[in-house]
Amino acid sequence: MAVTMKDVAEHAGVSLPTVSRVINDTSYVNAETRAKVLAAIEELQYVPNQMAASLRSNNTKTLALLVPDIASSFWTTVLRGVEDEAMARGYHVFLGNTDDDPAKEARYIDGLVRRRIDGLLIAPTAKSVPLLRRLRQQGMGCVVVHRPVSGLEIDTVRSDAYASAVILTQHLLAAGCRRIAFIGGEIEQGRLRAYRETLAAAGQVLDPALVRIGPLSEQVGEQLVNTVLARNPPPDAIFIGNNRLATGALHALGRANAQRSEPIAIAAFYDSAALSVYAPPMIAAIQPAYEIGRYSTRRLFDRLANKPVDGHEIILSNRIMIVSGAHTPSLEPAAG
Amino acid sequence: MAVTMKDVAEHAGVSLPTVSRVINDTSYVNAETRAKVLAAIEELQYVPNQMAASLRSNNTKTLALLVPDIASSFWTTVLRGVEDEAMARGYHVFLGNTDDDPAKEARYIDGLVRRRIDGLLIAPTAKSVPLLRRLRQQGMGCVVVHRPVSGLEIDTVRSDAYASAVILTQHLLAAGCRRIAFIGGEIEQGRLRAYRETLAAAGQVLDPALVRIGPLSEQVGEQLVNTVLARNPPPDAIFIGNNRLATGALHALGRANAQRSEPIAIAAFYDSAALSVYAPPMIAAIQPAYEIGRYSTRRLFDRLANKPVDGHEIILSNRIMIVSGAHTPSLEPAAG
DNA sequence: AGCCCTCGAGAAATCGTTAACATAGTTTCG
DNA sequence: CGAAACTATGTTAACGATTTCTCGAGGGCT
Numbered sequence: 001m002a003v004t005m006k007d008v009a010e011h012a013g014v015s016l017p018t019v020s021r022v023i024n025d026t027s028y029v030n031a032e033t034r035a036k037v038l039a040a041i042e043e044l045q046y047v048p049n050q051m052a053a054s055l056r057s058n059n060t061k062t063l064a065l066l067v068p069d070i071a072s073s074f075w076t077t078v079l080r081g082v083e084d085e086a087m088a089r090g091y092h093v094f095l096g097n098t099d100d101d102p103a104k105e106a107r108y109i110d111g112l113v114r115r116r117i118d119g120l121l122i123a124p125t126a127k128s129v130p131l132l133r134r135l136r137q138q139g140m141g142c143v144v145v146h147r148p149v150s151g152l153e154i155d156t157v158r159s160d161a162y163a164s165a166v167i168l169t170q171h172l173l174a175a176g177c178r179r180i181a182f183i184g185g186e187i188e189q190g191r192l193r194a195y196r197e198t199l200a201a202a203g204q205v206l207d208p209a210l211v212r213i214g215p216l217s218e219q220v221g222e223q224l225v226n227t228v229l230a231r232n233p234p235p236d237a238i239f240i241g242n243n244r245l246a247t248g249a250l251h252a253l254g255r256a257n258a259q260r261s262e263p264i265a266i267a268a269f270y271d272s273a274a275l276s277v278y279a280p281p282m283i284a285a286i287q288p289a290y291e292i293g294r295y296s297t298r299r300l301f302d303r304l305a306n307k308p309v310d311g312h313e314i315i316l317s318n319r320i321m322i323v324s325g326a327h328t329p330s331l332e333p334a335a336g
Numbered sequence: 337m338a339v340t341m342k343d344v345a346e347h348a349g350v351s352l353p354t355v356s357r358v359i360n361d362t363s364y365v366n367a368e369t370r371a372k373v374l375a376a377i378e379e380l381q382y383v384p385n386q387m388a389a390s391l392r393s394n395n396t397k398t399l400a401l402l403v404p405d406i407a408s409s410f411w412t413t414v415l416r417g418v419e420d421e422a423m424a425r426g427y428h429v430f431l432g433n434t435d436d437d438p439a440k441e442a443r444y445i446d447g448l449v450r451r452r453i454d455g456l457l458i459a460p461t462a463k464s465v466p467l468l469r470r471l472r473q474q475g476m477g478c479v480v481v482h483r484p485v486s487g488l489e490i491d492t493v494r495s496d497a498y499a500s501a502v503i504l505t506q507h508l509l510a511a512g513c514r515r516i517a518f519i520g521g522e523i524e525q526g527r528l529r530a531y532r533e534t535l536a537a538a539g540q541v542l543d544p545a546l547v548r549i550g551p552l553s554e555q556v557g558e559q560l561v562n563t564v565l566a567r568n569p570p571p572d573a574i575f576i577g578n579n580r581l582a583t584g585a586l587h588a589l590g591r592a593n594a595q596r597s598e599p600i601a602i603a604a605f606y607d608s609a610a611l612s613v614y615a616p617p618m619i620a621a622i623q624p625a626y627e628i629g630r631y632s633t634r635r636l637f638d639r640l641a642n643k644p645v646d647g648h649e650i651i652l653s654n655r656i657m658i659v660s661g662a663h664t665p666s667l668e669p670a671a672g
Numbered sequence: 673a674g675c676c677c678t679c680g681a682g683a684a685a686t687c688g689t690t691a692a693c694a695t696a697g698t699t700t701c702g
Numbered sequence: 703c704g705a706a707a708c709t710a711t712g713t714t715a716a717c718g719a720t721t722t723c724t725c726g727a728g729g730g731c732t
Contacts, residue, residue, distance in 0.1 A: 005688065006689095014711080014712090017690075017713085020691095021690095021710095027709090027711090028708080028710050029710070047446070048450055048688090049688055049689065050450040050451045050452065051391045051452055052688035052689035052717090054387045055385070055387045055391055055690090055718065056716075056717050057689080057717085060387065062451075071412045071609065076406050076433075079433070080433075083433075087443070094428075094430060095430075095431045097412075097419075114386040115387070115428070116385060219613070251614055276555050277584055277587065278587055338718095340718055341719060350682090351682045352682090352718095352720095353681075353719095353721085354682080355719095357681085360720085362720085362721095363679090365679095369680080369681080385718055388687090388718035388720085389720070390719090391689085391720090393687085393719080
């Protein structure tokens with residue numbers, strides 16, 4: 001049916017492995033022979049069968065990235081970083097969307113293992129540790145993206161959310177805010193901890209009603225803001241711990257602030273893509289999504305090549321940005 | 337190294353093909369034998385090698401979806417539809433992001449053909465017709481998603497953008513608008529045509545300066561709105577022809593309308609996900625993204641199974657929605 | 673008794689590549 | 703000058719599954 005390497009070999013008048021050598025550039029081939037083979041490939045419109053190659057050579061030239069939320073610009077930006085790095089090496093990337101659901105995650109991973117992908121980049125759910133452990137036992141190259149994993153020494157690439165959260169909280173305190181609400185996601189405990197500890201260090205007592213955790217979506221962001229705003233007395237600042245929540249939360253806050261003389265101060269984990277769409281005055285921590293994607297992938301390739309690497313955690317720093325009154329976000333970095 | 341079917345067979349005391357029969361449920365197997373085999377699989381933690389299976393059986397149980405913009409909630413929703421339909425049949429989906437760049441598209445497709453995917457769902461760029469033609473020649477199952485293709489009879493699943501655009505334009509006209517601006521994307525000519533023809537049919541002359549085409553991003557949406565608003569006299573309505581543009585455009589319009597006594601009327605191709613984040617008063621055409629994904633995939637499977645299908649175009653209708661003053665969008669459908 | 677179907681399972685061929693090994697002519701170098 | 707090293711190609715054996723063929727036992731028909 002389809003054109004195979006054998007056909008190409010016959011057409012070019014050479015042996016089959018020679019064709020393979022030309023294609024993969026894997027051994028010496030005479031320039032004339034190479035030309036003949038390339039001509040035959042062109043003429044027959046031959047496309048190599050990756051299945052057969054993978055079966056024999058034991059690698060698929062394929063990675064996978066499992067993200068919790070494909071609709072988040074953070075994750076799509078990570079994907080871009082991963083793809084750029086992978087494609088440059090001739091690899092393809094399988095993208096999977098887990099919705100932070102362990103069952104979905106498991107289903108994906110089963111399919112990926114069946115397909116013998118070479119390596120996995122994953123933002124694991126809270127319950128994925130045993131799964132990760134098993135994967136590593138099976139010898140699958142794994143890098144955890146953007147989320148710290150406890151109880152398992154595994155390569156991780158993330159930004160230092162804790163440190164940024166401290167800076168953001170301190171900034172609000174320095175601005176004189178005394179009732180700082182927090183909204184965030186279940187999985188991002190580090191940011192909540194940073195907020196709590198920074199308030200405590202400053203001798204502030206926090207109103208538990210001002211801390212709201214919820215699933216990561218725009219709608220929830222909006223709801224959580226409305227919930228904390230309804231508290232009496234209302235907060236004088238809000239810390240938004242997640243970029244997806246932020247998109248909804250900022251709109252709610254925009255409407256609320258429009259009707260106040262004294263606006264509610266805002267600190268948020270936000271996103272450079274989202275920033276260019278909507279950016280009210282606030283202090284924001286912008287996570288280096290693209291770089292996280294690239295570094296994760298590089299680390300994965302290093303592992304696959306058995307290169308020695310030092311440490312199993314790569315921590316990138318967020319960009320702290322102060323957005324002033326104008327809509328167009330100022331580009332002055334406030335800290336590293 | 338890894339556990340193979342042979343190992344399972346030996347462990348279970350049966351022959352290798354029997355294991356295959358148990359796994360694929362492809363022939364009679366005694367209940368006891370089956371139990372033994374399943375136990376062996378469990379014990380050895382065997383995971384089938386899809387490469388080997390695909391090589392022999394000539395199918396990969398893998399589809400691919402190539403979208404122009406992964407950051408658009410429209411396309412991620414399409415993906416959900418595709419995945420639900422595919423996973424239910426034991427297929428996996430390769431997602432690729434082309435950015436509407438023919439070169440990127442070609443690179444992806446090469447990788448997919450190498451990997452011998454069973455079928456392709458694609459939102460082609462404006463220049464993809466020859467590529468599609470070649471793919472079909474090679475026998476690759478193809479379904480075009482959401483975009484009409486001219487000069488080629490190929491399965492297509494899309495919504496009737498033209499009809500909706502007519503309704504939206506008529507609605508603006510009926511509301512008394514006389515200077516209706518249009519912003520949209522290069523690729524979506526049908527909507528622009530509908531707008532032009534409806535205006536012409538109503539005897540309206542259109543100011544060419546009020547028609548702006550640009551690449552599909554939030555920022556551009558915002559810019560295009562600002563451009564047409566700067567026109568003197570300004571438009572009294574804006575037709576936004578794309579959901580991605582709409583996200584940016586609506587914010588710009590929101591700010592503009594806040595400072596006017598007579599607000600600018602809005603008609604937009606929008607998105608149910610985006611709608612729940614931000615929805616000013618307007619008339620919107622909501623495209624059935626999830627259904628588009630599902631129907632495309634079903635059609636693809638029908639083709640792969642050589643089922644007879646009638647026609648090569650499936651056209652779904654958009655939901656026309658009138659969002660009234662309140663932020664929470666009304667759910668009253670205005671037309672089919 | 674003879675025939676055909678259902679049920680069950682093994683032997684061997686096969687899918688399209690790459691890896692390992694073999695073979696030789698030609699340089700290079702101590 | 704002879705051993706090693708490089709260049710260039712062919713032969714053969716995997717890789718890990720599925721498919722086809724074959725064989726048999728048992729049951730229900732004519």
